[in-house]
Amino acid sequence: MTVVKSVLLFVLAAVAEIGGAWLVWQGIRENRGWVWVLGGVVALGAYGFVATLQPDAAFGRVLAAYGGVFVVGSLLWAVVADGFRPDRWDVLGASVCLVGVVLIMYAPR
Template sequence: MTWLKSLLFFVLAGLCEIGGGYLIWLWLKEGKPIWYGIAGGLILALYGVVATLQTASFGRVYAAYGGVFIVLALLWAWKVDGFKPDKYDIIGAAVALIGACIIVYTPRGVIR
């Protein structure tokens, strides 16, 4: 159950980062009202808080988060921007996600 909770925190952090960044993008690049930027900044700050809910160390969490972020960014682009990932996008995202899982979820013992 711990890994499921961890996965939930990764997804929530990713949605906060991508969603917050997207709102700032809309404000600065597409002329949306300033409150888009303010809301985006608050959501980005929430991303930083959500990431601290992980139980692994800071470096390991942020390294692994990169893989999760890649998958979420492609899903966001597909569903929100109409971008259609090709097979190389999918293969690359799968490799990154496998790497993230290895970093965070591999049992560690004493190396001798």
């Protein structure tokens, strides 16, 4: 159950951080206004909170593993929100990152 909880928290953190950054981008770069930017700032703050809920107490380990989740989540977000089409190298790189996440977070110690 701990692994399931951890994975769900990584997904929630990715939605908060990537969504927050996307909202800020939309507000500034796409001229959608400061309400979008404010929403992004709130979401980014939520990401910081969600990361603290990980079962593993090692800050460095959690944030390092989240880096791999962020890579995969960013590509998925771009597909859904911006119509981005990853090529085989994007997919391969994201797969390598996910292997890294599994090793960092869930390898037996």
